[in-house]
Amino acid sequence: MSLVTYELHDHVATITLNRPEARNAINGALRQELNAAWTRFRDEEDAWVAILTAAGEVFCAGGDLKDGEGSVGTFAGTFWEKPTINSFESGMELFKPTIAAVHGPCIGYGLTGVLFCDFVIASTAATFSFPEVTIGVPTVVGAIRLPPRVGWANAMELLLTGKPMSAQRAKDIGLVWRLVEPEELQAEARSWARTLTEAAPLAVRATKEVAWRTADMGWIESVRFGETMRKVAGATEDVAEGLTAWREKRKPEWKGR
Incomplete structure (x- = not known):
């Protein structure tokens, strides 16, 4: 089973995190497939707009602390000690429009990826958090990207407490662009993607x-x-x-x- 699926229809690529049994936590294998999906979108001429979404009830539980041998040390070696500037969430140069369709908890690594999207459409059931500081680890890419997007104090609220933020609060500070009912999320994202494909x-x-x-x-x-x-x-x-x-x-x- 693919941990990330890629579907292209009418110039819209849908990239889906597909590890719902693990709350879409990002392990090494999923990260490789996610990077490959974004590279494919960047290079595929017929792909004009991308939607990032997830299967299951949780958008992303963050990095998988049980990855590899099941130790935080292994996770650190896999994720934090090897910067990946060319990955989407860490700053790949990608100038095609991107949309995040977020439902349920969006945590850590998942939120870092969402922050790189041009448009964040969230369901009212979504929550957002950077919990790294609660386990003694600094948030890096999120700390770089978040303040210009939502303002200093709003960014620090997320980054320095580790506490989840509601979808409404995220909308109020500008992290979320549009807020919709859960059953409307995918249709809203697809509708906006189609609008974006109308332009050259x-x-x-x-x-x-x-x-x-x-x-x-x-x-x-x-x-x-x-x-x-x-x-x-x-x-x-x-x-x-x-x-x-x-x-x-x-x-x-x-x-x-």
Whole structure:
């Protein structure tokens, strides 16, 4: 059985954590399959938008402390002593739109991955936590990523207490983008993914890359980079199709090239 499933339909890739019997805790094998799924999404030309979700009642119980020989030391060697900058949750350069559809507890490693998604849609039954400090371990990637997203004190509330945060509170601070009833979660995520596929995929990626890279640039450098990306995107077939469709008053047929 695959620990992570990958399904592609109408340009939307659904990546599902599939270890429900272990509350989707991330062990070494699941992490390898998850990394492979994100790499496939990044490289697959027909995949324009991704939804990250999970099977079972728990989105993710965090890292599996029983991984390998069943010791925290083994877990530390597997997860914390070998940085994986090229993994999705640790900062893979991926400029296609991503959506997290979260239900139930979303803990530690799982929340780190969710934070890298552009849109977080959660059910009212979801909770969010970084419990690492309660077992004597610092949160690293989450501590880097969370403050710019939700503000300093809100981030510290999650990072320094280890206590779970309700879906409503997460919505209030901006961690969650949309909050829906549990039975509506998957349909809402798919509906938004379809909306995102209506735009030209290469223009979408260029726009996201400009937003991402210019966050650490000065104004002049930001504008120059943005104009460069505009020229790159302007040389694609999709631009010609978009202008033709506009003149002909019809829906464009994007090719992603």
